[in-house]
Amino acid sequence: MAAPFRLYNTLTRTVEDFVPVTPGRVGLYVCGMTVYDRCHVGHACAMMIFDTFVRYLRHRGWEVEFVRNFTDVDDKIINRANEVGEDPLALAHRFIAAFHEDADAMGLLRPDHEPKVSESIEDILTLTQQLIDRGHAYVVDGSVWFSVETFDAYGRLSGQKVDELRSADAAEGKRSGADFALWKAAKPGEPAWPSPWGPGRPGWHIECSAMAASRLGDTIDIHGGGLDLVFPHHENEIAQSECGHGAKYVRYWMHNGLLTMSSGQKMGKSLGNVINIEDALGAFPAQTLRLYYLQNHYRSPLPWGDEALPEALAMLSRLYEAREVAEAMGGEGDAEQLAKELGPDAEAVLNLGRAFPARLYAALDEDFNTARALGDLFELARAINRFANHKKAKKRGGPVVAPALAAFALVADATGLMAQPTRDFLDEVKTKRLAALGITRDEIEAKLAERNALRAEKRWAEADAVRGELDARNIVVMDTADGVDWRVKLG
Numbered sequence: 001m002a003a004p005f006r007l008y009n010t011l012t013r014t015v016e017d018f019v020p021v022t023p024g025r026v027g028l029y030v031c032g033m034t035v036y037d038r039c040h041v042g043h044a045c046a047m048m049i050f051d052t053f054v055r056y057l058r059h060r061g062w063e064v065e066f067v068r069n070f071t072d073v074d075d076k077i078i079n080r081a082n083e084v085g086e087d088p089l090a091l092a093h094r095f096i097a098a099f100h101e102d103a104d105a106m107g108l109l110r111p112d113h114e115p116k117v118s119e120s121i122e123d124i125l126t127l128t129q130q131l132i133d134r135g136h137a138y139v140v141d142g143s144v145w146f147s148v149e150t151f152d153a154y155g156r157l158s159g160q161k162v163d164e165l166r167s168a169d170a171a172e173g174k175r176s177g178a179d180f181a182l183w184k185a186a187k188p189g190e191p192a193w194p195s196p197w198g199p200g201r202p203g204w205h206i207e208c209s210a211m212a213a214s215r216l217g218d219t220i221d222i223h224g225g226g227l228d229l230v231f232p233h234h235e236n237e238i239a240q241s242e243c244g245h246g247a248k249y250v251r252y253w254m255h256n257g258l259l260t261m262s263s264g265q266k267m268g269k270s271l272g273n274v275i276n277i278e279d280a281l282g283a284f285p286a287q288t289l290r291l292y293y294l295q296n297h298y299r300s301p302l303p304w305g306d307e308a309l310p311e312a313l314a315m316l317s318r319l320y321e322a323r324e325v326a327e328a329m330g331g332e333g334d335a336e337q338l339a340k341e342l343g344p345d346a347e348a349v350l351n352l353g354r355a356f357p358a359r360l361y362a363a364l365d366e367d368f369n370t371a372r373a374l375g376d377l378f379e380l381a382r383a384i385n386r387f388a389n390h391k392k393a394k395k396r397g398g399p400v401v402a403p404a405l406a407a408f409a410l411v412a413d414a415t416g417l418m419a420q421p422t423r424d425f426l427d428e429v430k431t432k433r434l435a436a437l438g439i440t441r442d443e444i445e446a447k448l449a450e451r452n453a454l455r456a457e458k459r460w461a462e463a464d465a466v467r468g469e470l471d472a473r474n475i476v477v478m479d480t481a482d483g484v485d486w487r488v489k490l491g
Contacts (some may be wrong), residue, residue: 001024001061002024002060002061002062002063003016003060003061003062003361003365004018004365004473005018005057005060005364005365005366006018006365006366006367007222007252007254007367008254008299008367009248009252009253009254010157010230010253010254010255011156011157011252011253014141015366015367016252018221018252018305019251020221020251021217021219021220021221021251023446024061024062024358025063025064025065025221026057026062026063026064026065026209026221026222027065027067027216027217027220027221027222027233028050028053028054028064028065028066028067028220028221028222028223028224028283029067029069029208029211029212029215029216029222029223029224029226030046030050030066030068030111030223030224030225031046031068031069031208031218031224031225031226031229031233032068032069032070032071032114033070033071033095033100034071034074034076034077034428035070035071035072035077035082035096035097036074036076036077036079036080036081036091036092036094036095037095038095038098038102038267038276038277038278038405038476039098039099039102039103039276039277040274040275040276041162041259041267041274041275041280041289041304042258042259042267042274042275042304042420042440043277044106044277044289044293045101045105045226045256045259045293045302046224046225046226046256046259047106047108047292048106048108048289048290048294049202049256049293049294049298050066050224050256051063051075051108051109051416052070052252052290052293052370052415052416053298053368054066054109054292055415055416056107056368056415058129058131059413059442062367062412063107063319064078064111064112065112065113065215065216066109066111066112066382067111067112067114067115067211067212067216068111068113069113069114069115069116069117069207069208069211070092070096070099070114070115070116070117071117071204072089072092072093072096072116072118073089073092073117073118073191073201073202073207074115074117074204074351075089075218076092078091078189078190078191078419080240080323081440082189083202084267087188088190089118089191092118096116097250101278101482102281103275104280104290105277105278105281105286106277106281106286106290106411107182107286107287107290107416112338113215115214115215117202117207117212118191119209120207120210120211120214121193121202122182122212123213123214124207124210125142125183125195125196125210125287126200126210127206127210127213127240127241127244127245128144128182128183128195128206129196130244131144131240131243131244132144134135134244135147135150136150136243136244137182137332138175139174139197140173140174141185141441142185142186142197142198142199142200143181143183143185143197143200143323144181144182144183145174145180145181145182145198145335146179146180146181146205146236146240146243147175147176147177147179147181147183148165148176148178148179148180148239149162149175149176149178150243151239151242151243152272153238153239153242154178154235154238154239155234155235155315155341157230157231157235157238157253158230158231158232158233158234158235160206160231160235162178165177165178166248167430180205180236182201182202182203182205182206182240183195183197183200183201183203183206183290184199184201184202184203185198185199185200186198186200186201187289188198195272204404205232205233205236205237205240206240208233208237209237209240209241209244209249211240212237213241213245215326215429217251217310218245218246218247218249219247219250219251220239220249220250220251221247221248221251221252222251222252222253222254223237223250223252223253223254224253224254224255224256225256226255226258227253227255227256227257227258227299228258230253230255232491234253237249238250245250250395254428256298256299257296257297257298257299257300257302258301258305259266259301259302259303259304259305260302260304261305262299262303262304262305267322272292273452275290278425280309281398281431282432283309283433283434283435283436284309284312284313285313285316285418285420285425285428285429285432286310287316287417287418287419287425288309288313288316289309289312290415290416291312291315291316292308292309292312294369294370294371295312295315295374295415296371296373296375296413297367297369297370298312298368298370298486299367299370300371306394310490313429313433313490314490315378317379317426318378318420318474319378319380319408320418320425320426321419321426322380322381322382322385323381323386323405323418323422324383324422324423324426325384325388326384326388326397326401326404326405327405327422328394329388329393329394329395329396329397329400330394330396330397330398331395331396331397331399332398332399333396333399334399335350335399335400335402335403336350338396338397338399338400339400341393341448342387342390342393342396342397343390345383345386345387345389345390346387346390346397346400347403348355348383348387349380349383349384349386349400349404349478350400350403351386352379352380352383353380353401353402353403353404353405354403354405356376356377356380356403356404356407356410357410359376360373360374360376360407360410360414362416363376370415371410373415377407377408377411380404380407384404386449387401393479401431418478419422426487429487429488429490430487433488433490434488437473437474437475437488439473439475444473444475444486446471447466447469447470448470448477448484448486450466451463451466451467451477451484452484454466471489472488474488475487475488476488476489
């Protein structure tokens with residue numbers, strides 16, 4: 001049975017109990033990419049947040065139908081295609097393929113449906129005609145415009161006032177400055193499709209209304225997207241859909257905060273401040289991005305700077321290293337009896353591990369509070385490390401940390417975080433960070449061999465100097481009972 005949860009609704013500005021159209025089922029539509037370039041880490045914010053949200057809902061027993069579109073017909077695509085001398089649809093579909101490469105590399109789930117505008121023209125034409133027939137749209141010189149004044153509820157999502165608005169769409173014959181295009185008459189050199197009003201292409205807003213309804217019905221449970229889409233895009237979607245279908249369009253509006261630069265700007269291609277996902281994943285494991293996007297509440301702005309991913313990697317490594325410590329603990333017996341015998345730190349980690357599932361669900365069921373859930377996970381990791389200092393922990397502590405290891409597995413299943421095996425993650429960190437540091441494994445191993453030889457000759461000062469050389473290059477040497485190991489210093 002699906003577990004109940006609560007969600008902040010941008011429309012009502014309150015956290016509400018989630019009540020779906022169909023019991024046990026969630027229809028989720030998320031606005032996707034306008035595909036005219038590679039994805040950047042700003043785009044990945046919504047991608048990762050809603051991926052994690054879908055994972056969690058399914059983990060909690062919900063049947064989720066997840067739809068995310070591709071806008072492959074748009075002014076930006078046409079302009080880029082003209083710049084590079086490529087067919088607009090060919091360019092868009094090339095970047096759809098690149099999008100899938102990036103999404104797969106980040107470990108994202110594929111949506112159940114990924115409709116494209118170019119493949120949804122009939123649905124768009126049908127909805128546009130319905131709006132004309134119901135008196136909410138009008139035709140001017142082959143273009144079709146939505147009449148904002150015919151929808152009394154316009155502005156309720158964003159708080160905008162109709163008499164203060166002027167649409168970005170400009171044309172002679174518009175009845176009001178706030179009216180926006182549903183269908184744009186064809187221009188030379190642009191993609192065009194036949195319509196009852198003449199050849200042309202869809203306006204931006206009508207696309208999502210049509211694609212959402214064709215997959216999820218006239219009323220959908222949750223509509224997601226970045227906070228920057230509230231106005232005008234989502235406001236216009238409501239107007240089109242409710243006027244065209246005569247039904248409530250969306251029950252819950254879910255908007256994520258945006259990446260913000262230290263300057264206060266959002267990240268955007270037009271601002272020239274983007275970091276592509278491809279480049280980010282060349283230097284950091286994909287799990288780093290997942291932690292980065294989940295460390296704040298999804299509705300909060302997320303600061304971005306040069307240290308954003310290095311800091312996230314350092315945080316994530318602390319979790320993986322704590323799990324590695326716990327995985328190395330052996331022994332058997334009754335966990336409670338062992339914890340009492342091994343002392344307060346053992347009792348603390350046992351109790352925190354056992355309490356973790358309820359705490360995770362309490363956090364994520366209340367407006368998907370990943371920040372709170374991660375706080376509890378880091379508390380558990382710190383408890384493992386404190387307990388590991390006990391001289392008998394490694395040999396006998398296995399039963400005590402078993403609930404903590406189960407907690408890590410729960411996080412992986414429910415959110416996708418910590419899903420990578422510990423050794424694989426630590427090896428990937430070495431590989432990717434060494435490239436950034438300009439040092440190779442062979443160089444490190446050669447230095448360690450030199451240090452071992454010096455230690456064998458009891459030339460301790462020289463051996464320590466070699467260790468210092470490596471430390472200066474952010475390589476930490478660890479002498480353990482099992483031999484010498486090394487890690488990349490992460491913060």
